[in-house]
Amino acid sequence: MTKPLTLAIFQSMMPGGTAYGSWRHPENTAPDYLDVDHWVSLGKKLDAAGFDFLFFADAYGSPDTDDRFFDIRIKDAGIGAADPLVVVSAIAAATSKLGIVVTASTTTEKPQSLTRRYATLDHLTKGRIGWNIVTGSGQAASARLFGEAMIPHDERYLIAEDHIQLSLKLWEQSWDDGAILLDRAAGVYADPSKIHDIHHDGPYFKADGFLTVPPSPQRTPLLLQAGTSGPGRDFAAKYAEAVFLAGGDAKHVAANIADIRERAERYGRPADSIKFLVGVGFITAPTTEEAQAKRGEMLSFSTVESAAAFYATLTGIDLLALDRTKPLGDVKTEQGQSGVERFSGADGVPPATVGEILEDYRRNGVNGSIFVGDPSTVADQIEEFIELTGADGFAIQPYLVPGTYDDFIELLIPELRSRGLMREQPEGSTLREHLFGEGRKRLPREHAGAQLQTPVS
Known part of the structure; x- marks a missing residue:
């Protein structure tokens, strides 16, 4: 049965964007990333x-100047990243429905400060904020910047578990519903009996006190996650309300989705309690020939060296130093295991060679799939991919900003709406309602955070 897709726009607050080298295109405004307008x-x-x-x-951090890819990254606008949390309020003030999701790391951010910022933003956006939970992206560079030893991959998920437990307590337990009275005549702003200290004594974080920000429209922001290593899938199954997956072979994507859904059910959550969004690029034009010409233009900016540099940033692995005719083999990295497992071969998909990984990154970027064609052709590709994978929607990776989105809006959206694949407007007023339906502003009762909730008044 046809159902509307969840559609997100994938961006980063840096000059290079998400398609290697495309910042050089004269119509690409990605280098204006420091301009609030x-x-x-x-x-x-x-x-x-x-x-x-x-x-x-x-992500925090940047590569060492002795890194073999340093010059490539600098020349190809791969370095220079600002803090996207800073622009959320400006975007929110100019919009009425659009949700805004920002990535933050449980390794670099303390729960006490992160929960305060996201609760504030949930108020300022009127419930349209989400947190993409990562344990560390570009972890080697981040650790170097903070003057810390790099934490092993699996331990970062233990830290994340402790982090989210404390964060949920702060959001869900600090204030009862109805605590704010705003009784000017009686001189009572809030009921002291409805504000509570939380106590947390975890292996990595400790806290005694309460979140100073009163309850926001969602209380807990929409929770998203992107890692697909073993620990990442388990963390997603327990806590995530939406999961980002790299594209690529539909069988591999489908297996990842099925695995996380099964794990979620073991945690007592319905299989459909998580929305799965696949990273995909869209290149469309009035005719397929024109779309293919745009695709060719996009690839003219992309080099194997840039692809290798980005892969090394994510995983710590230098593909250019390896035999391109052979698979990676049984490689383990403490930096970004999902980027390795994506090409390791599973679910009937053979392992990719190093050369194939390089070409995949050069052609498709980190998100892994590109749909190319006239609107009808691309819509057909979308329907086939959704049918094969069981995904709920897409995180749309741009080639040009705003050109990719202009084409999507002008050409593809009418086709999607005619097929029942896109709503006229998102449901409800909050981001959680956009994904799960009007009236579902707070964490559902099956979520691990539900036991922490104060009663809804």
Whole structure:
């Protein structure tokens, strides 16, 4: 049965964007990432078109100047990243429906400060904020910047578990519903009996006190996650309300989705309690020939060296130093295991050679799939992919900003709506309602955080 897709826009607050080298295109405004008008204009466009949310990828750190890819990254606008949380309020003030999701790491951010910022933003956005939970992206560079030893991959998920437990307590337990009285005549702003200290004595974080921000429209922001290593899938099954997956072979994507859904059920959550969004690029034009010409232009900017540099940033693995005719083999990395497992071969898909990984990254970027053609052709590709994978929607990776989105809005959205694949506007007023339906503003009762909730008044 046809159902509307969840559609997110994939962005990062940096000059290079998500398609290698495309910043050089004269119509690409991605290098304007430090201009607030750039983000306000983009937010208005996406809001008017009816997209569910704007997603910001983010990471701390930069490679060492002795890194073999340093010069490539600098020349190809792969370095220079600002803090996307700073622009959320500006985008929110200029929009009325568009959700905004920002990445933050449980390794670099303390729960006490992170929960305060996201609760504040949930108020300022009127419930349209989401947190993409990562344990560390570009972890080697981040650790170097903070002057810390790099934490092993699996231990980062133990930290994340402790982090989210404390975060949920702060959001869900600090204030009872109805605590704010705002009784000017009696001189009572809030009921002291409805504000509570929380106590947390975890292996990595400790806290005694309460979140100073009163309950926001969602209380807990929409929770998203992107890792697909073993620990990542288990963390997603327990806590995530939406999961980002790299594209690529539909069988592999389908297996990841099925595995996480099964794990979620073991945690007592319905299989459909998580929305799965696949990272995909869209290149469309009035005719397939024109779309293919745009695809060719996109690839003319992309090099194997840039692809290798980005892969090394994510995983710590230098593909250019390896035999391109052979698979990676049984490689383990403490930096980004999902980027390795994506090509390791499983679910009837053979392992990719190093050369194939390089070409995949050069052609498709981190998100892994590109749909190319006229609107009808692309819509057919979408329907086939959704049918094969069981995914719920897409995180749309741009080639040009805003050109990719203009084409999507003008050409593809009418086709999607005619097929029942996109709503006129997102449901409800909050981001959680956009994904799960009007009236579902707070964490559902099956979620691990539900036992922490105060009663809804």
